[in-house]
Amino acid sequence: MNQIRLASNNDETYLKNSIQAAYHEYPRLIAKGNGSLELAVERVLEMVSAEGFAHIAEENGQKLGVSWWTPENPDEMSVAYFVEPDARNKGVATQLLEAGLGEAKSRGARSSLIKTHPENEASISLARKVGFEPVVALLRQTL
Ligand SMILES: CC(C)(COP(=O)(O)OP(=O)(O)OC[C@H]1O[C@@H](n2cnc3c(N)ncnc32)[C@H](O)[C@@H]1OP(=O)(O)O)[C@@H](O)C(=O)NCCC(=O)NCCS
Secondary structure, three states, X not given: OOEEEEOOHHHHHXXXXXXXXXXXXXXXXXXXXXXXXXHHHHHHHHHHHHHOEEEEEEEXXXXXXXXXXXXXXXXXXXXXXXXXXXXXXXXXXXHHHHHHHHHHHHOOOOEEEOOOOOOOHHHHHHHHHOOOOOOOOOOOOOO
């Protein structure tokens, strides 16, 4: 039976590696020229610990995945997630999102946002399954 719990300081390395791994699968989420992947990950980690939260999914003490939540606006939280390749397609991300939405609501959020790559079918289907709807198409050009 999976458990979802708030991340603690002891989870920082796992969180960092997971954020890095998520960006590695979809590197185009980071604008070229706006700093390295390492810097982008550090910025996310700072935001999570200062104003957001992270959830860890575990089974018998083994980490299966993580979601990280940061304020996008005063009443809106942005979320991203990573599930270990061996643990995918078993509902782990669904559990993480459902638990995180409850936590975000209890912290005052009235809506939530996911920014994901348009070819990331798994992420988009997951988001739609738990109630997210597309609202904007974001296009980018490197200068
Ligand atoms: C996206 C990701 C988190 C999904 O995790 P998961 O635990 O496998 O997801 P779940 O098992 O909860 O699946 C929930 C729904 O997502 C969709 N889904 C999951 N994997 C899918 C895939 N490979 N292709 C299409 N849809 C998929 C399905 O609709 C599924 O619902 P169903 O099982 O009822 O059909 C995982 O693939 C991952 O870590 N990817 C790399 C990191 C990433 O892309 N993060 C997003 C950055 S915002």
